[in-house]
Amino acid sequence: MSAVVALLRAVNVGGRTVKAAQLRAAAEGLGHTDVATYANSGNVVLVPGGGASAADVATGLSRALHEELGFDVPVVTRTAAEWDRLVGVLPFAAQAREDPTHVVVCCWDGVPDVASVRSFDASRYGEEVVVWHGTEAYVHYPTGQGRSRLTLDVLSRAAGRVGTARNWRTVLALQEMARERSR
Numbered sequence: 518m519s520a521v522v523a524l525l526r527a528v529n530v531g532g533r534t535v536k537a538a539q540l541r542a543a544a545e546g547l548g549h550t551d552v553a554t555y556a557n558s559g560n561v562v563l564v565p566g567g568g569a570s571a572a573d574v575a576t577g578l579s580r581a582l583h584e585e586l587g588f589d590v591p592v593v594t595r596t597a598a599e600w601d602r603l604v605g606v607l608p609f610a611a612q613a614r615e616d617p618t619h620v621v622v623c624c625w626d627g628v629p630d631v632a633s634v635r636s637f638d639a640s641r642y643g644e645e646v647v648v649w650h651g652t653e654a655y656v657h658y659p660t661g662q663g664r665s666r667l668t669l670d671v672l673s674r675a676a677g678r679v680g681t682a683r684n685w686r687t688v689l690a691l692q693e694m695a696r697e698r699s700r
Contacts, residue, residue: 519597520551520698521571522691523578524624525559526591526681533588535559543581549574551698555690560683562694571596575626591679593624597695604692607685608648609657617685619661623654623669624683629676637675642667649676656682 523544528535537554540561544552548566555562565574571594582590595603603622607613613620629649639647639656645667648655654672658665662684669682683691 620685625678
């Protein structure tokens with residue numbers, strides 16, 4: 518059975534707290550095994566229980582967390598193989614080696630609107646560069662994300678999808694965790 522990487526969107530900000538222990542307990546309560554969280558920021562890697570697909574994991578975790586916490590928790594998932602693929606096509610390899618915190622992967626809950634992303638002009642927001650690829654977008658933030666006007670909300674509107682973003686250091690850590698759990 519292959520591991521699944523599950524990413525929670527917009528947690529641990531603005532009073533929407535999800536503790537790592539709550540996330541692990543929710544996943545285990547759904548029958549998933551070998552559950553591990555990373556960086557207490559809405560990252561969990563697990564082996565799905567009962568033949569659940571990655572989509573089933575997203576739906577189940579979102580529902581379970583909503584029931585426990587009382588607010589919506591969008592969850593985006595990728596299989597270990599999909600995670601390896603998204604790592605393998607990184608368009609900013611040199612920048613990621615230089616500073617992995619300035620390279621971000623946005624994972625969408627489906628394929629973005631093609632017309633919208635083709636017409637999207639990242640230069641309107643600054644020096645950032647965006648490469649759209651399937652169900653992900655790769656962003657290089659030369660001066661960091663902190664003050665950038667190219668936010669996840671801007672990218673989500675362009676994509677027409679719900680998504681969440683992780684820096685390259687986190688992406689690689691989650692890849693290693695998924696590999697350790699895949700059989």
